[in-house]
Amino acid sequence: xxxxxxxxxxxxxxxxxxxxxxxxxxxxxxxxxxxxxxxxxxxxxxxxxxxxxxxxxxxxxxxxxxxxxxxxxxxxxxxxxxxxxxxxxxxxxxxxxxxxxxxxxxxxxxxxxxxxxxxxxxxxxxxxxxxxxxxxxxxxxxxxxxxxxxxxxxxxxxxxxxxxxxxxxxxxxxxxxxxxxxxxxxxxxxxxxxxxxxxxxxxxxxxxxxxxxxxxxxxx
Amino acid sequence: xxxxxxxxxxxxxxxxxxxxxxxxxxxxxxxxxxxxxxxxxxxxxxxxxxxxxxxxxxxxxxxxxxxxxxxxxxxxxxxxxxxxxxxxxxxxxxxxxxxxxxxxxxxxxxxxxxxxxxxxxxxxxxxxxxxxxxxxxxxxxxxxxxxxxxxxxxxxxxxxxxxxxxxxxxxxxxxxxxxxxxxxxxxxxxxxxxxxxxxxxxxxxxxxxxxxxxxxxxxxxxxxxxxxxxxxxxxxxxxxxxxxxxxxxxxxxxxxxxxxxxxxxxxxxxxxxxxxxxxxxxxxxxxxxxxxxxxxxxxxxxxxxxxxxxxxxxxxxxxxxxxxxxxxxxxxxxxxxxxxxxxxxxxxxxxxxxxxxxxxxxxxxxxxxxxxxxxxxxxxxxxxxxxxxxxxxxxxxxxxxxxxxxxxxxxxxxxxxxxxxxxxxxxxxxxxxxxxxxxxxxxxxxxxxxxxxxxxxxxxxxxxxxxxxxxxxxxxxxxxxxxxxxxxxxxxxxxxxxxxxxxxxxxxxxxxxxxxxxxxxxxxxxxxxxxxxxxxxxxxxxxxxxxxxxxxxxxxxxxxxxxxxxxxxxxxxxxxxxxxxxxxxxxxxxxxxxxxxxxxxxxxxxxxxxxxxxxxxxxxxxxxxxxxxxxxxxxxxxxxxxx
Numbered sequence: 001x002x003x004x005x006x007x008x009x010x011x012x013x014x015x016x017x018x019x020x021x022x023x024x025x026x027x028x029x030x031x032x033x034x035x036x037x038x039x040x041x042x043x044x045x046x047x048x049x050x051x052x053x054x055x056x057x058x059x060x061x062x063x064x065x066x067x068x069x070x071x072x073x074x075x076x077x078x079x080x081x082x083x084x085x086x087x088x089x090x091x092x093x094x095x096x097x098x099x100x101x102x103x104x105x106x107x108x109x110x111x112x113x114x115x116x117x118x119x120x121x122x123x124x125x126x127x128x129x130x131x132x133x134x135x136x137x138x139x140x141x142x143x144x145x146x147x148x149x150x151x152x153x154x155x156x157x158x159x160x161x162x163x164x165x166x167x168x169x170x171x172x173x174x175x176x177x178x179x180x181x182x183x184x185x186x187x188x189x190x191x192x193x194x195x196x197x198x199x200x201x202x203x204x205x206x207x208x209x210x211x212x213x214x215x216x217x218x219x220x
Numbered sequence: 221x222x223x224x225x226x227x228x229x230x231x232x233x234x235x236x237x238x239x240x241x242x243x244x245x246x247x248x249x250x251x252x253x254x255x256x257x258x259x260x261x262x263x264x265x266x267x268x269x270x271x272x273x274x275x276x277x278x279x280x281x282x283x284x285x286x287x288x289x290x291x292x293x294x295x296x297x298x299x300x301x302x303x304x305x306x307x308x309x310x311x312x313x314x315x316x317x318x319x320x321x322x323x324x325x326x327x328x329x330x331x332x333x334x335x336x337x338x339x340x341x342x343x344x345x346x347x348x349x350x351x352x353x354x355x356x357x358x359x360x361x362x363x364x365x366x367x368x369x370x371x372x373x374x375x376x377x378x379x380x381x382x383x384x385x386x387x388x389x390x391x392x393x394x395x396x397x398x399x400x401x402x403x404x405x406x407x408x409x410x411x412x413x414x415x416x417x418x419x420x421x422x423x424x425x426x427x428x429x430x431x432x433x434x435x436x437x438x439x440x441x442x443x444x445x446x447x448x449x450x451x452x453x454x455x456x457x458x459x460x461x462x463x464x465x466x467x468x469x470x471x472x473x474x475x476x477x478x479x480x481x482x483x484x485x486x487x488x489x490x491x492x493x494x495x496x497x498x499x500x501x502x503x504x505x506x507x508x509x510x511x512x513x514x515x516x517x518x519x520x521x522x523x524x525x526x527x528x529x530x531x532x533x534x535x536x537x538x539x540x541x542x543x544x545x546x547x548x549x550x551x552x553x554x555x556x557x558x559x560x561x562x563x564x565x566x567x568x569x570x571x572x573x574x575x576x577x578x579x580x581x582x583x584x585x586x587x588x589x590x591x592x593x594x595x596x597x598x599x600x601x602x603x604x605x606x607x608x609x610x611x612x613x614x615x616x617x618x619x620x621x622x623x624x625x626x627x628x629x630x631x632x633x634x635x636x637x638x639x640x641x642x643x644x645x646x647x648x649x650x651x652x653x654x655x656x657x658x659x660x661x662x663x664x665x666x667x668x669x670x671x672x673x674x675x676x677x678x679x680x681x682x683x684x685x686x687x688x689x690x691x692x693x694x695x696x697x698x699x700x701x702x703x704x705x706x707x708x709x710x711x712x713x714x715x716x717x718x719x720x721x722x723x724x725x726x727x728x729x730x731x732x733x734x735x736x737x738x739x740x741x742x743x744x745x746x747x748x749x750x751x752x753x754x755x756x757x758x759x760x761x762x763x764x765x766x767x768x769x770x771x772x773x774x775x776x777x778x779x780x781x782x783x784x785x786x787x788x789x790x791x792x793x794x795x796x797x798x799x800x801x802x803x804x805x806x807x808x809x810x811x812x813x814x815x816x817x818x819x820x821x822x823x824x825x826x827x828x829x830x831x832x833x834x835x836x837x838x839x840x841x842x843x844x845x846x847x848x849x850x851x852x853x854x855x856x857x858x859x860x861x862x863x
Contacts, residue, residue, distance in 0.1 A: 033330055036313055043306045088285030092347045117292045182348035212290035
């Protein structure tokens, strides 16, 4: 019997599975990848930073404006969320509203006021945000033609929430998302829920993230 | 085979505590090669995944958040830019590395980092939907396909670092609260680690299985290698044996051959064949070569013999002539074997028997001369008897004429005297005296008888001479149409002295047509059988003192002529029936026979005339030879045999 050990030790034949080395040295590659990592991490940080930039805080009237055409509940706090029908970030605010209402539906009268600037057509009424709002149980969608109510309540950023008590006093104003268009637990939502459940006594505020509601405003 | 922790004990294949380092090393080589193949394959999968995620992210951004708004004024949403540019930044390096560094550690760790960052980007693009967070766990499962736990570690470190840094810098973006506990990131990392544990266990299991497979593969390779070596060794031995066999076969004078019986084309011919006809062996393989080279007289009979072997599946033999390149003929004897179980080719060996044939011819000629020599004294005796009484008669006639000459002189004298005048009485008395002395009546009675005896004697001599001439018919190159009755008569005349003292001959010649044959050789065959018959009867007659009988008859049977020569000799013992046609086989005493007689009969009848010769013999009753010859000289070949 011939000795078979030698051929068995021969390296495997080249195949597609064999690594194909290119001319780039490992050190150059590692340096390039380190640079790449810095770039992408920087981009991720910037994205986080950008999404954490809040819009201009609105200043809602401390008492329910009597001239408002919006319906105010007499026996329950009234929650109004001002929204831009085409703002993608508003989906996050509506999601957070759904979360809030899922546990406190009987403790608040919710309404979503959609801005309909002058000169806009029906396409502003057939948006995903509008459909989402109407799909939330108990929520009434209000078309704010010309942005009268929006301006009346001082809302400048889509996602702005105002909460008035049954007595008409302002209980909460601000956003209920943690960043621009980002769902998830956040301080604004927590404060709103605390106010509704009696966990807080003062008027609560939070930062608002979303598209601008005011044509004049240069800020987002 | 022992197994140890799910890993075969490749280092001890015989189970005798004797490590086999080569097997273990080969197993390791195979394992690494397989692992490298897995890594490269997963790199390609991740390249595709990266591309798919990039396309998905762009689509997602364009569909869900194409624009940001300021009142009525839209502007491109930052998600679109990030989906395109950051997506490219995350995907392209992995795709590139999958092609330039497939299977390398740096590629899969880059994929791990990129994949985890992809999770973060997708979470952003989907607005932080909780469902998108499952991408992290799905990515870890995907990364586990690398079967490298270190890749999972890299991914986990990236995820944990993200949570740690953001938890410190911007806690509400991760935990939804502004002042989480310092260890909160550990809670998130724990669930990732939980999955990691499961995946690492799976990875280690996979690696163990791969090692097991590699070990088995190494063992299979070793086994295969051993088997292959054995096969090579056996093949070498077989080749050597084949060469030895080929050398044995192809260096002898016998020529091995194989032929396709459908086309009569040689499919193999031994190299010795080249020297036989003076043409290369390639020529033998040409279509039609065999038929074209066969002698015209042998062609049909030879091919028929081959067909017969093929049809009957028995071994056969044929002797024929093949034409040489430079002219002339080579006598070849071919031993033919039928096709084996596998294949349809007939095969056999051929032998150049030209010299043997020449020797046979010389032997046959010698036998003919021997026959003639042996018959010479008898023939001389046969000639001597008529010559003797011819001589006596001539002497008588000579004396008769001597005695009549004086009478003729007296008659002339008497005629002259009569012309001159009256004849004297004295002269008449003298004539009378001379006539009386001449004994004219006796002469008138005896001379015609003497002349008849002369004519008879000369006729008998002439018959014998003619018979000899006919018998000793010169060898012919071509067959001629011959009267076999006449040939048999002549042969009987020649052989008369062999049988006349011991046997009578009875002929019964039927109406037979002339037969196309080599007459001289047939005469020889007839003579051999008749002489054998005379000798057989002679042996019996010596004891009984009574003459035997040789009966010869001829008959036509269809397109054949049958010649029967029967004797009342002692017969041929059954034990030697199969040998009587063999060359040099004889039962006669030394000096009386060479053993060639019946061998020549067989050769002449069967080979030269495609006829048959059979005999029937009973011990003590005699022997009957039956010769069958085709009238046209070209019938199917049949063998000589005992009836």
